[in-house]
Amino acid sequence: MLLNFLFLTVLITCIHASKVIVSVGGLKGENIFVPQIIHARVNDQIIFSWVSGSHSVVESDLPRSCAKSAKADAFTSGGEFTAPNKTMVLLATDIGIKYFYCDVPGHCENGMYGTIIISDDLLTLTPTLEVSSAGPEIIEIYRVFTENYGYHIIDFRIFTA
Secondary structure (H helix, E strand, O other), rough: HHHHHHHHHHHHHHOOEEEEEEEEEOOOOOOOOOOOOEEEEEOOEEEEOOOOOEEEEEEHHHHHOOOOOOOOOOOOOOOOOOOOOEEEEEEOOEEEEEEEEOOOOOHHHHEHHHEEEEOOHHHOOOOOEEEEOOOOOOEEEEEEEEOOOEEEEEEEEEEOO
């Protein structure tokens, strides 16, 4: 009986797990991650696939941060690699939000960073946009709501009016 239960548990986990592909570098040589905001469920495989250029994938602690995470178990591609013969697989194990960037000089500073949102239910991942005007700047704040963790800021942009 226990063996049947374990088999069923493994089968259900495999059925619900999927693969999420993230392009590292654009088709025209751009320094980007596509998509920049990744939605995944627990047990999904997030596959970073090098498309063009030389890039890395390094976890950070904050959105749009170009500094390596202080966590001992932070994920990384293990260095800079050149397309097209590189992939990196990250298993989405814990519900929450993770941030990452390219560590090649100048890439992160010019927008090569991203966000991974891991939830137990993709239906709760609805980004919202807030636009506020404070003096000469307009700030867009992208938030996401998860049932387990409430609202989180996943990205923001500041425009000068």
